[in-house]
Amino acid sequence: MKPASPWLAGVRDTVPMLVGAAPFGVIFGALAVGAGLSPVATLAMSACVFAGSSQFVAVSLIGAGAALPVIWLTTLVVNLRHALYSASLLPYAQGWPLAARLPLSFWLTDESYAVVEHRLRTGLADGGLAYAFGSSLAMYLNWLAFTAVGVLLGREAPGLADWGLDFAMLATFAAIVAPQLKHRPSLAAAVAASAVALLGHGWPYKLGLMAAAVAGVAAGLAAEAASARKEGAA
Template sequence: MSCLPASRLRELFDGVRLIFPLLLGTIPFAILYGSLAIDAGLTPAQAQGMSLLVFAGAAQFVAVTLLTGGASAAVLLSTTLVINLRHLLYSAALQPHVRHLRSRWRMLLAFWLTDEAFAVAQQRYARVDASPYKHWFFMGAAMAMYLNWQAFTLAGILFGQRVPNLADWGLDFAMLATFIGIVVPMLRNRPSLAAALVAGSVSLACQELPYQLGLLVAALAGIASAVLLERHGGQRLSGEGAQ
């Protein structure tokens, strides 16, 4: 890595630096997952393997919960698929920025794509400059999140059982705070604000739907509201659109 040009290294380390606050928010979540996975009957290798190969916190938690409840493989796969459909939206937003990359780059970044990595990568791509190495920023952020998730999944596997009633500590609130930190800086205009408000309201109204379908309904409702406002000339909250 030391042989890389300085510009690429700078982008790489900037990605690590800017995602670092979000890493802190996922640490309790990863520890809790590792502990619950063992409680659900997974072996340490299986629990760690899910983090290594699936790498999707919300889907992993739901999978562990369904396994504990004795759900069938079909229910498990369909439910986690619905939860992860939001990555299609992330991919569509990032596609114009990465379509020029070689397939091995796109495959790596696609596998490492998370909510946190998307948030910081999108902010980097939104900055207008001539850097041809913004994908190195994306990789730095995504790689840091991946390594962080693996390390603290392992911590949960090894030490979570030694902490009494770990699931009752409210550690999952850390992920909620992290998502708030991701979403709020991106609410720069009326369509995005409407999408957040509508999606949040619909998700609460539809939380009793089976297989986490409320998340999908909320996402579609949020997108529809944003598109409608865009078509009606939504302006930036800062007033830039009126200048």
């Protein structure tokens, strides 16, 4: 197979993420309109905020009649994990101009982060910037398009949110991370993070997720240090 341009490679490697995110866009569009947001406002939220999980939380808060500052603050806390992603990409982004880093920050999602970070970490740094743009734009257009589908379908199929389409995201994340767990420190990080995420499941604002991230990173480092000691002793 002819090697694709980095831009196209970014799009291609993101296709599975598009499939996983599409049903979420549909559900979001349907729920937002159902919660009383106008179709224009629903599309504008997907276009401007572009952060699925916080958009879902916002819609449920709107439905509950929450005040604006509450929704803003909740959005901030739910999106805190993006700061971790931002930090994690920083070492690779040092040669990128600000004019590229700003739009890529705007487009930083769980999905594009997973795809792009993997590419950069595994040493395919060539064309990293174009690759990131390809992945980000694909996610963005996909999210907008499927939000629109949800807005349209929401009126026809009010029970859409109960169809179980939410499994798609689960499948996407599981499929992308499972092959990365072949080394013991990565596995340790995953197990520790999962355990803490289960314990902190009931905590508000997805704070359990942040605690899980910290625990996972710590476990990964500890396992790495332990295996280094073992090799040193051998």
